[in-house]
Amino acid sequence: MTDAPKAAAAGRAQMKTELPERFRDYKHVWVFIEMERGQVHPVSWELLGEGRKLADRLGVELAGALLGPAGPATEAAVREAVSYGADLVYLVEHPLLGDYRNQPYAEAMTALVNTYKPEILLLGATTLGRDLAGTVATTLATGLTADCTALAIDGEGSLAATRPTFGGTLLCTIHTLNFRPQMATVRPRVMAMPEAEPGRQGRVVRHAVDLEESRIVTKILDFIPDLSTNKVRLAYADIVVAGGLGLQKPENFRLITDLAEVLGAEYGCSRPLVQKGWVAAERQIGQTGKTIRPRLYIAAGISGAIQHRVGVEGADCILAINSDAGAPIFDFAHLGMVGDALTILPTLTEAFRRHLAVDRLAG
């Protein structure tokens, strides 16, 4: 990402450029299928849904690129990738690819790209995807756009990758004109989960790589899985209640957790509350925190800066509570209440509690 002066960037963008000869045979759209310890991260399926649209627009094939040890988990991942829209899967099977390490993964991905030459390569913006993408893009000396919120193909067949900029106050569209592949990462939940089509047919292209443990410098001493009870399931929650600076005091955040508890919801917050240390960073919602796509999102005392907006726009219904009628959150919320969150929140909590107590009696 550049902080380039806008005028200079525009000047360069208008330069008529022709793709160098060595990149002319780069074709097709690829999605990196992120499998770690036998588990595929759902962001890979979300990206296949998006990659399908790009490939159809370009009239090319959509491929998954999968690295992993041979076995049932890898076979299942290949089938799933095809069911989510891949026409083919490039598969590198090797026992050393079960756990993620930068060096063998980067070697295998770079080899795949150099051999089969995709024009577009998408990866999830996870800890794995970001670690890998930075190395692969630097090795290939190509452009990489992080954390995109929209992907499109422009009139000249180039990838237009849109992402928030200036700390999430504006959006910008970035192109990689003269280099291939055009690389981009997208955060989990930014794109919708596509429908799986279980019987769909696809091809598998196996590619062998030469990896040896003795050549891999970094050793894995242990893996400590997160306890499922401690996991914050914010990104995949059905209902989310979140608070912002409008709560005024850290102790008022209890009003958010109270409502969340009654609704069986996850709770979150806007960026300033994390910066002030009121709430843990893993609860932050927005471009630099978690992106959510719940059925219902209740935002109390959150003004709705772009950095927050891009993290919640996928919600089916957004209810905003804010004392400032001019707050930007009312521009994208579906339902709004102009008033004091500190009095409205307990009112709603109580109303839901009563409503559900009646259900419990009836049930």
Place this chain on the structure above:
Amino acid sequence: MNIVVCIKQVPDSAQIRVHPVTNTIMRQGVPTIINPYDLFSLEAALALRDMTGGTVTVLTMGPPMAEESLRKALGYGADRAVLLTDRFFAGSDTLATSYALSTAIAKLAEEAPIDMVFCGKQTIDGDTAQVGPGIACRLGLNQLTYVTAVDGLDAAAREITVQRRSEGGVQVLRTKLPVMVTMLEGSASIRRGTLPDLLRAARAPITVWNAAAAGIEDVQRCGLRGSPTVVKKVFAPKPRAEKAKLIDVKGRRDGEIAADTLAALFAALPKLEGDLARQAVQA
């Protein structure tokens, strides 16, 4: 240990505002800070130096005013500061930035070998998390990103053991020096500078390098020219066609407000009421 910490001076994004009429960034008067994520890495580097001896050099690429951030870092206890500044660097994307920084680090290594490079997890203005891995790749450093804790450093064996956050858990990794490390927020916070360090920071000489002094032979690989990505458009998002449907609050009783809100939510999401009821019965 000879450690380089790459830092960036960034606008305090919490204070950036968009002009309501022209939709342009109002940067005037926005204070600049050291990218907050860099401070976790700086602290980790200072702690390792305190344990094993050696030096911490802070390095930044930016306009001359970025000197301010370097002095701040010296005040926290860094030993030396290098400012990479040249008009050729203007408009660098992450690939061009990692090229310039890694060349400067290689130049520093001519004086004494560099054992570790620390970078922030990401910046708060670019948010890419790409420059650290880019530097590691160019210099052939072993890469450790999203580190939550340094468990041990064996200077004799030249090995470091860390905990790294991954998607489903924590990896405990051991690798050889030289390494590039990015620390996760929540690791140790930056120390308060001591009085002697603060006094030294105000007057210490800062090494200022232009592209040539940093050993960059090909300025075509820097700045806008050296950046494969091109920003084609900067814009504010369109508001939704419909504004939020407002539920009347003012001057009404709590019970009425709550009844209206529940009714509006259940109308917008027809299956919600039934699902909540089932959940309540099961609870």
